[in-house]
Amino acid sequence: MLLKVQDLKVSFATPKRMIPTLHRVSFDLDYGEVLGLVGESGTGKSITGKSILRLLPPNGMITGGKILFKKRDLVGLRESEMRKIRGKEISAVQQDPLSSLNPAFRIKDQMTDILTLHTDMSEKEAEEHVIQLLNQVGIKDARSVINKYPHQLSGGMCQRVMIAIAFSCSPSLVIADEPTTALDVITQALVIELMKRMQEENNTSIIFITHDISLASKICERIAVMHKGEVVEIGKTEEVLFNPKHEYTRLLINSIPKIEKEIRTIFNGVET
Amino acid sequence: MPVSSTYLLRRLLYMIISIIGVSVFGFILFRIVPGDPVLMMVSPTASLEDIEALRHQLGFDRPLYIQYVNWFRDFLSGSFGTSIRYNTDVLELVTSRLPATLELVIVSILVAFVIGVLIGVISAVKSGSWADRILTGFSFLGFSLPHFLWGIVFIVIFGAIAHLLPVSGRIDIDFEVTPITGFILIDSLVSGNLAAFKSALAHIALPAISLALSLIAILHRTLKSSMLDVLGEDYIFTDRMKGLPERKIIFERALRNALIPTITILGVQFTFLMGGSIIIEYIFGWPGMGTLLFTAVQYKDLPLLQGIVMVYALIVVLTNFLVDLTYTIINPKIELR
Ligand SMILES: Nc1ncnc2c1ncn2[C@@H]1O[C@H](COP(=O)(O)OP(=O)(O)O)[C@@H](O)[C@H]1O
Ligand SMILES: [Mg+2]
Numbered sequence: 001m002l003l004k005v006q007d008l009k010v011s012f013a014t015p016k017r018m019i020p021t022l023h024r025v026s027f028d029l030d031y032g033e034v035l036g037l038v039g040e041s042g043t044g045k046s047i048t049g050k051s052i053l054r055l056l057p058p059n060g061m062i063t064g065g066k067i068l069f070k071k072r073d074l075v076g077l078r079e080s081e082m083r084k085i086r087g088k089e090i091s092a093v094q095q096d097p098l099s100s101l102n103p104a105f106r107i108k109d110q111m112t113d114i115l116t117l118h119t120d121m122s123e124k125e126a127e128e129h130v131i132q133l134l135n136q137v138g139i140k141d142a143r144s145v146i147n148k149y150p151h152q153l154s155g156g157m158c159q160r161v162m163i164a165i166a167f168s169c170s171p172s173l174v175i176a177d178e179p180t181t182a183l184d185v186i187t188q189a190l191v192i193e194l195m196k197r198m199q200e201e202n203n204t205s206i207i208f209i210t211h212d213i214s215l216a217s218k219i220c221e222r223i224a225v226m227h228k229g230e231v232v233e234i235g236k237t238e239e240v241l242f243n244p245k246h247e248y249t250r251l252l253i254n255s256i257p258k259i260e261k262e263i264r265t266i267f268n269g270v271e272t
Numbered sequence: 273m274p275v276s277s278t279y280l281l282r283r284l285l286y287m288i289i290s291i292i293g294v295s296v297f298g299f300i301l302f303r304i305v306p307g308d309p310v311l312m313m314v315s316p317t318a319s320l321e322d323i324e325a326l327r328h329q330l331g332f333d334r335p336l337y338i339q340y341v342n343w344f345r346d347f348l349s350g351s352f353g354t355s356i357r358y359n360t361d362v363l364e365l366v367t368s369r370l371p372a373t374l375e376l377v378i379v380s381i382l383v384a385f386v387i388g389v390l391i392g393v394i395s396a397v398k399s400g401s402w403a404d405r406i407l408t409g410f411s412f413l414g415f416s417l418p419h420f421l422w423g424i425v426f427i428v429i430f431g432a433i434a435h436l437l438p439v440s441g442r443i444d445i446d447f448e449v450t451p452i453t454g455f456i457l458i459d460s461l462v463s464g465n466l467a468a469f470k471s472a473l474a475h476i477a478l479p480a481i482s483l484a485l486s487l488i489a490i491l492h493r494t495l496k497s498s499m500l501d502v503l504g505e506d507y508i509f510t511d512r513m514k515g516l517p518e519r520k521i522i523f524e525r526a527l528r529n530a531l532i533p534t535i536t537i538l539g540v541q542f543t544f545l546m547g548g549s550i551i552i553e554y555i556f557g558w559p560g561m562g563t564l565l566f567t568a569v570q571y572k573d574l575p576l577l578q579g580i581v582m583v584y585a586l587i588v589v590l591t592n593f594l595v596d597l598t599y600t601i602i603n604p605k606i607e608l609r
Contacts, residue, residue, distance in 0.1 A: 087514035091513055092509075103529065117515060
């Protein structure tokens with residue numbers, strides 16, 4: 001077991017009072033597994049992901065539960081210890097690729113920093129490694145791309161760069177928070193494919209956060225359905241889709257038009 | 273570069289019109305205020321004929337528009353006329369005083385920038401803490417008094433009461449610094465005269481800080497709010513997700529983005545501080561253009577007055593142009609390197 005989230009509780013401080021946002025979120029994740037975290041927006045998926053990285057917004061606070069990562073409880077871990085885990089053991093890909101890269105720094109600077117921090121590579125070695133990484137995520141003219149600024153690249157390119165950053169230190173866990181929502185349909189498919197490939201090559205575990213259950217079914221082995229700050233159902237993707245136990249899961253599936261048809265094509269596609 | 277030649281042409285035209293406007297306005301204004309420049313020059317016992325002869329010689333008896341046309345013709349040929357009070361070439365006089373003024377203003381801006389940015393960052397990072405509240409209070413105080421009042425407060429506290437810092441002049445009279453750049457801090461350093469440098473530094477401290485306070489307050493506020501915005505951006509989350517140390521994130525990754533709004537402020541504030549320096553120089557006996565201006569007013573030295581005003585106007589117009597240019601270059605897409 002790589003990760004075990006147990007009865008996680010998160011609250012936000014507002015000027016008036018503490019607002020409980022996550023109540024008893026529990027799930028676990030095996031080495032090399034891809035787990036979907038699915039639910040409508042505002043149910044606490046991103047907050048769950050940020051809790052695991054211990055990077056909640058300043059007014060957010062973990063008020064209970066455990067986050068056992070490699071048998072170590074991340075809740076209450078010192079910030080200096082967390083910093084050794086972030087980027088090296090756990091990393092993340094965010095929703096908007098353009099805004100998740102710093103507009104005032106070259107791609108090179110934003111890719112070598114994590115390598116020189118967590119490995120004993122020199123600046124030069126890191127730069128060579130970055131070029132390899134970019135080739136790996138399908139960017140061919142990597143040598144010119146590293147000298148560019150984010151606004152000179154397309155959204156799809158930026159997301160490839162982000163994926164390269166997230167996988168660069170071969171972490172055990174990548175938290176992908178709606179990584180394709182801001183992209184057009186074709187780029188979306190390419191990015192999903194890329195993430196799947198990177199995951200398989202590195203045997204990485206992924207928490208794939210999305211509001212789109214049909215998208216989750218394309219890449220996830222298991223799906224956890226979240227509703228109002230709780231995990232209401234968790235199970236194998238087929239089971240959750242074809243035999244949903246919870247009322248809310250059924251609602252979620254029914255709200256997607258022609259879902260049955262789409263799922264059939266997916267599973268047919270896998271079998272052939 | 274997103275700057276077209278029509279834009280440059282338009283700006284050039286605008287600059288010329290501003291300069292001419294200021295020259296006409298100044299010319300008329302200085303001649304309608306009471307006081308006779310000729311009477312200031314002659315001895316109390318001079319006869320009426322002598323006075324009128326001098327007036328004729330200086331051209332003050334001619335119609336105003338003729339006087340202006342003559343002045344403007346000289347101005348175009350690069351001549352600002354002769355000072356009545358000092359009997360020296362006005363341009364020479366002004367340029368000999370200009371470095372002192374520029375040194376004061378530039379040091380003020382540097383001081384304000386370093387302090388303002390630092391406390392802005394502290395306020396943003398420790399937003400809501402007691403440190404933030406104290407700094408915000410100081411900023412408010414710094415902003416609520418005009419430059420010259422701060423000057424007087426500092427003279428009383430540091431000069432009269434504590435005798436900690438000199439309150440007049442640029443340097444102790446014992447020191448001899450050969451002018452190279454005209455900036456006494458640089459010249460004393462270049463010539464290796466450390467004692468002179470120390471003295472000059474002590475002399476510039478109070479006037480520079482008096483002048484810097486309002487800018488510190490402005491930078492503090494601007495940087496706090498832009499820093500808070502930047503720290504909430506996704507790319508800062510990315511840096512934290514990587515495990516980068518907070519110090520690097522704040523002072524390298526976030527600061528460069530947060531500084532962009534302050535660049536334009538510095539340009540506008542430069543001209544504002546040029547104006548503020550006039551009275552600060554007067555208060556601290558700083559031998560720059562400001563004190564020269566006071567002398568010119570006092571003696572109704574019209575050519576000198578006009579010359580000083582023209583130099584101030586040229587500096588302001590040129591700075592505005594440069595600021596706009598930097599802004600147009602930076603604005604569409606942020607590219608600082
Ligand atoms: N900084 C914050 N302050 C207060 N409440 C917040 C903050 N961030 C998120 N929340 C609350 O947490 C809930 C869950 O947010 P989030 O995890 O982003 O939802 P999603 O499932 O769409 O990713 C939201 O409904 C919101 O009310
Ligand atoms: Mg979200």
